[in-house]
Amino acid sequence: MLQHIRLPETGEKITVEDGALCVPKNPIIGYVEGDGIGPDITRASMRVWEAAVELAYRGDRKIHWCELYMGEKAGALYDGNYFPDETLEVIQDLTVAIKGPLSTPVGGGFRSLNVSLRQALDLYACIRPVRYFEGVPSPMRKPEEVDVVIFRENTEDVYSGIEFPSGSSENEKLAKFLREELDVNFELDAGLGVKPVSAARSKRLVRKAIQYAIDNQRRSVTLVHKGNIMKFTEGAFRAWGYEVAKEEFSDVTITEDEVWDKFGGGIPEGKIVIKDRIADIMFQLLQLRPSEFDVIATTNLNGDYLSDAAAAEVGGIGIAPGANIADHVAVFEATHGTAPKYSNLDKVNPSSLLLSGVMLLKYIQWTEAAELIENAYPNVIRKGRVTYDFARLMNGAEIVSTSDFASAIIDEMRS
Numbered sequence: 001m002l003q004h005i006r007l008p009e010t011g012e013k014i015t016v017e018d019g020a021l022c023v024p025k026n027p028i029i030g031y032v033e034g035d036g037i038g039p040d041i042t043r044a045s046m047r048v049w050e051a052a053v054e055l056a057y058r059g060d061r062k063i064h065w066c067e068l069y070m071g072e073k074a075g076a077l078y079d080g081n082y083f084p085d086e087t088l089e090v091i092q093d094l095t096v097a098i099k100g101p102l103s104t105p106v107g108g109g110f111r112s113l114n115v116s117l118r119q120a121l122d123l124y125a126c127i128r129p130v131r132y133f134e135g136v137p138s139p140m141r142k143p144e145e146v147d148v149v150i151f152r153e154n155t156e157d158v159y160s161g162i163e164f165p166s167g168s169s170e171n172e173k174l175a176k177f178l179r180e181e182l183d184v185n186f187e188l189d190a191g192l193g194v195k196p197v198s199a200a201r202s203k204r205l206v207r208k209a210i211q212y213a214i215d216n217q218r219r220s221v222t223l224v225h226k227g228n229i230m231k232f233t234e235g236a237f238r239a240w241g242y243e244v245a246k247e248e249f250s251d252v253t254i255t256e257d258e259v260w261d262k263f264g265g266g267i268p269e270g271k272i273v274i275k276d277r278i279a280d281i282m283f284q285l286l287q288l289r290p291s292e293f294d295v296i297a298t299t300n301l302n303g304d305y306l307s308d309a310a311a312a313e314v315g316g317i318g319i320a321p322g323a324n325i326a327d328h329v330a331v332f333e334a335t336h337g338t339a340p341k342y343s344n345l346d347k348v349n350p351s352s353l354l355l356s357g358v359m360l361l362k363y364i365q366w367t368e369a370a371e372l373i374e375n376a377y378p379n380v381i382r383k384g385r386v387t388y389d390f391a392r393l394m395n396g397a398e399i400v401s402t403s404d405f406a407s408a409i410i411d412e413m414r415s
Contacts, residue, residue: 004069004077005090011064014095014364016328021095023364025061030091034100035071036338041350042100044406048373049357051410056368066094070113071102083113088120091331098332098360100353103340114333115161118154123324123331124201125208126152128307129359135381136315137393145291146313149218151209152303154324156196157233159300163193197233197299199240206241208325209297210249213272221245221253223276224298224306237299238276245274279306286310311335318389319351323359330363332356346401349387351377354406376412380405 012024033042046065053061068087069077078084082104091097102113117123128150132143140146164171166189174192178184206223213221223242227235245253249272256275259267267273277285279302286293286309298306311320322335334353342348354373361370381390384397385408391397400408 002086002090003084005066005086007066007090008064011062013093016095021328021364023366026064027096027364028064028066028094029360030066030068030094030097032068032070032087032097032099032102033073034334034338035073035103036101036340036343037348038071038100038102038334038338040342040344040346040348040402041334041353044350044402045354045357047403048354048406048409049361049369052361052369052372052413053366055413056366056372061366066090068097068099070099070117083116083120088117091121092329095328096330096332096360096364098353098357099334101334101336101338103338115159117331118324119161121324121326121329121331122155123326123329124153124155125205125325126150126154126303126307127212127323127325127359128152128303128311128335129321130307130310130314132314133319133378133381135378136319137390138314140287140290140313143314146286146310148286148290148293148310149212149216149295150303150307150310151205151212151295151297152307153201153205153237153298153300155300156198156201157300158193158195159304160194160196162196163191166191195230195233197237199236202237202240202299203244206244206297207248209295210245210253210272210274213295214249214252218272218294219267220273220275220292220294222282222293222296223274224279224282224296224302225276226279226302227276228278234279234299234302241276241297242274282306283309287313307335315351316389317352318349319355321352321355321359323356323363325363330360332360332363346403347388348402349389350402350406354409372413373409376409379412380408383408 008028011026011028014027015022033039053063068090070087071082074084075082104113131147164174171192209221223238225234225238227238252272253274254271256273259273308317311317317336320335323330323332333356336352339348358370358373385400386397387405388399391399
């Protein structure tokens with residue numbers, strides 16, 4: 001028996017059959033409104049998603065929304081619990097959900113609600129597509145060359161939560177073991193953390209990245225790592241990535257070394273190139289030669305930095321979509337913060353959540369609806385009807401509200 005969540009009386013649940021999603025014409029999809037600006041951008045985005053589905057399928061398909069609770073709204077309903085168990089249970093039951101930005105309670109509890117959600121549901125792949133939409137303000141000279149999909153391992157690395165504050169008894173125990181048993185030296189007052197990077201979790205992330213490249217006719221998968229320094233974590237990630245490609249995808253992949261050694265730099269038809277780059281160099285390469293990169297697979301911290309840096313090249317994190325996906329369960333999300341000073345002002349750009357919804361539509365294979373939004377979005381930008389964040393970077397733009405921006409996209413889809 002659910003305490004506060006109410007499943008809609010109409011609609012059917014998405015299921016998994018023979019390892020694949022089975023999506024009915026009337027799926028129930030969960031949503032978390034989010035904190036701060038969450039309600040504004042969720043309302044606006046839902047209008048666009050629903051209009052796209054209606055226009056694409058003429059009433060033959062419809063999403064039935066089920067509100068779920070996390071963050072401040074959950075705290076008010078569940079006696080201060082920002083992360084209720086029943087929300088996790090329903091997300092698993094419904095398979096697909098989308099959420100607005102969440103604040104994390106101050107003073108203990110969770111280091112991050114977003115990290116907790118990923119770990120609780122084992123949403124091991126954070127997927128961040130970064131592409132340029134014509135008309136969006138960008139600091140790049142040729143932003144149209146940026147079209148990359150970043151797969152970030154989501155459950156381990158330094159985000160695993162294995163750390164102990166300076167002066168704690170746990171820290172003292174670990175420090176004593178490291179010094180006396182392993183002859184490791186460091187400052188006495190150091191905070192200590194552990195960076196686990198495992199074969200199993202690295203391989204499943206790279207496996208998903210390569211499969212995405214196959215399914216979406218992408219040309220390459222780049223393993224990004226800091227293996228020149230952290231040889232047994234980051235370096236191991238690189239090695240395990242190449243192992244997956246060789247052992248499971250040898251018929252469709254080829255290494256960058258093989259391209260040059262066997263084919264003189266020419267890529268054989270039908271082959272996806274597997275290559276790797278050092279993490280710090282990758283920041284430079286994504287700015288200087290972005291067209292060389294297609295799909296990126298990387299560890300947790302690297303992926304956090306790279307996805308935000310890449311988003312800055314095409315308009316900023318405010319328009320960056322994202323998803324956290326397990327084998328089948330998927331939670332799509334706004335990738336920015338809650339911006340509480342703009343709460344209920346109907347002012348901010350809803351693009352991050354809006355485009356995450358486009359990812360959701362593609363995930364359930366409602367591609368026609370997703371493409372309606374993708375085609376309309378840059379047309380609205382070009383016409384200069386934008387929220388304040390874009391308007392201040394454009395000449396002659398008309399500042400519109402969050403809801404009016406959504407209306408402009410809907411009008412463009414209908415035109």
